[in-house]
Amino acid sequence: MTQHAATPEPGNDASIPLARPEASLQVAMLLSMAGGFLDAFTWLAHGGVFANAQTGNVVLLGVFAAAGQWSQAMRHVPPIIAFLLGVFVAHRLRVHGSRRGAHRAALFSLSFEIVVLAVIATLPSRFPDLPIVLGIAFVATLQTCSFTIVEDWSYSSVMTTGNLRRTAEALFDGTMGLGERDALHQARVFATICATFCLGAGVGAFVTDRLANAALAAPIALLLVALLLCLKRPAHVSDETAP
Numbered sequence: 001m002t003q004h005a006a007t008p009e010p011g012n013d014a015s016i017p018l019a020r021p022e023a024s025l026q027v028a029m030l031l032s033m034a035g036g037f038l039d040a041f042t043w044l045a046h047g048g049v050f051a052n053a054q055t056g057n058v059v060l061l062g063v064f065a066a067a068g069q070w071s072q073a074m075r076h077v078p079p080i081i082a083f084l085l086g087v088f089v090a091h092r093l094r095v096h097g098s099r100r101g102a103h104r105a106a107l108f109s110l111s112f113e114i115v116v117l118a119v120i121a122t123l124p125s126r127f128p129d130l131p132i133v134l135g136i137a138f139v140a141t142l143q144t145c146s147f148t149i150v151e152d153w154s155y156s157s158v159m160t161t162g163n164l165r166r167t168a169e170a171l172f173d174g175t176m177g178l179g180e181r182d183a184l185h186q187a188r189v190f191a192t193i194c195a196t197f198c199l200g201a202g203v204g205a206f207v208t209d210r211l212a213n214a215a216l217a218a219p220i221a222l223l224l225v226a227l228l229l230c231l232k233r234p235a236h237v238s239d240e241t242a243p
Helices: 025-045 054-066 070-074 077-094 099-121 129-146 161-176 183-230
Strands: 016-019 235-237
Touching: 025 129, 025 183, 054 070, 054 077, 077 099, 077 129, 099 129, 099 183, 161 183
Parallel strands: none
Antiparallel strands: 016 235
């Protein structure tokens, strides 16, 4: 079901944001590229675990546990715990918040992620994997919980399964003349997000192999650009014209 970013909420101010900058396709592309990069980074450089893809961590946990390889299995538990903690914190930041409060929570989450990644980027390559994985999984969860809308639709900036499904559904509706009139545009939006996630993973693999922890300079740059875009003043409409 389509989720409209401009839907007014009870208790909002008279001026309602219509076009939140954090819901733009440009921001979604930057966040998705960073998300793909971070998964490749932790997989290659820090113990063969995923920072974002908790489905992969759960599957590998089960596979290694079934094979009796408990040391391998337990390596996938910390990022899952960090994910749950990140969801709790992100929800706490957003609950009871107005639309303006959600915007501030998104800015805080993105800023905190940049700081954490900057600290990790300065660590030596022999630094223990566990704190790095925990830190990245936590801030990546804050990101995906704080940035949930691209244009008018829900999406994920750190996972692709749902985005691929939305791409296929919208493409089918658009080519068959079903559903919304902008179905083909929706398909292009989600296909773009999937492509940038894949590109981020590829760049992450290439750079991580050469720079180790310093490779995080790349996603930090992407997130900084996204933060600057999010700091732009959102468009408003007066209460006389608001629906």
